[in-house]
Amino acid sequence: MEHQVQDLSLELTLGGPYTAEPYQADTEGSADLIRIRASFTGFRVYSVNQEVEETKYKVSTRLTLCSSFDPWVFKKPLGHLDATKRLSLRKPWVDAEVLPNLNVLAKHQMQQGHRTWVRVFDKDTRSLNEVELKKEESFVFRDLWVHDFVNRRKLVAQDTVGLYWETTEQRFVFSVLKRIPRVPKTTSNRS
Known part of the structure; x- marks a missing residue:
């Protein structure tokens, strides 16, 4: 029996005859x-x-x-105290995701004095800040929270912020998720 050898073409073409059954x-x-x-x-x-x-x-x-991935584990419309004094965080979230992943020194400080300094990366402005994380009835950001976030970002009550804990960088990541409409200030013209 004799075998026939056919040339194999490596040329790519568009269109052309269809040589095989689909x-x-x-x-x-x-x-x-x-x-x-x-x-x-x-x-x-x-x-x-x-x-x-x-x-x-x-x-x-x-x-x-x-x-459908949403990294913002903690979302909160700011209340009056959040926008004027401290940001209150959910205790179960901090207990489960943050405290176990703090460095040794921060864990020790939280156990001894119920407070430590943590880094917070502002994703919107790409700036890194430090705030005091304090354990009260819940966990709160204190001290520089108002200066570094509320004032600098011009936050008001009912603006929604988001946070998540970034374990690899040992920091919180922050973003302003929604701002309430601002009422423009009017100037009165008195004659």
Whole structure:
């Protein structure tokens, strides 16, 4: 029996004759195929027609990463005392996520005097500040909180702030998540 040797072309072309039968998969029972197909949808370039079709059927095959991830574990609309004196933090959150991850000196200070200095990175302004973390009925930021955050960032009661603890950097990360509308100050003209 004689074997025929054919040349193999490595040329890439668009269009041209289709030389193989398309693979038809049983999509009903193939969870693996669906998972694999889903992982490749992020690599597609969408045409206007495809966008319209997806909108029409109210589906999306776009791959989005971490679309529901929200790092702000602690979110709080500031109360009057938060905006004038100290920021009150949730005790269960600080007990569970912050205290176990403090350095040895800070842990010792919290056990002895119920207070220590912690670093707070302002993500919006990319500045690093220090405030006193004090254990009262809850945990609070005191001392430089008003100066370094409330005054500097022009925060008022009902503005919403967010915090999370960044273990690798041993610091809190802070952001202003929402500001309430400000009423413009009016000047009166007296004659």
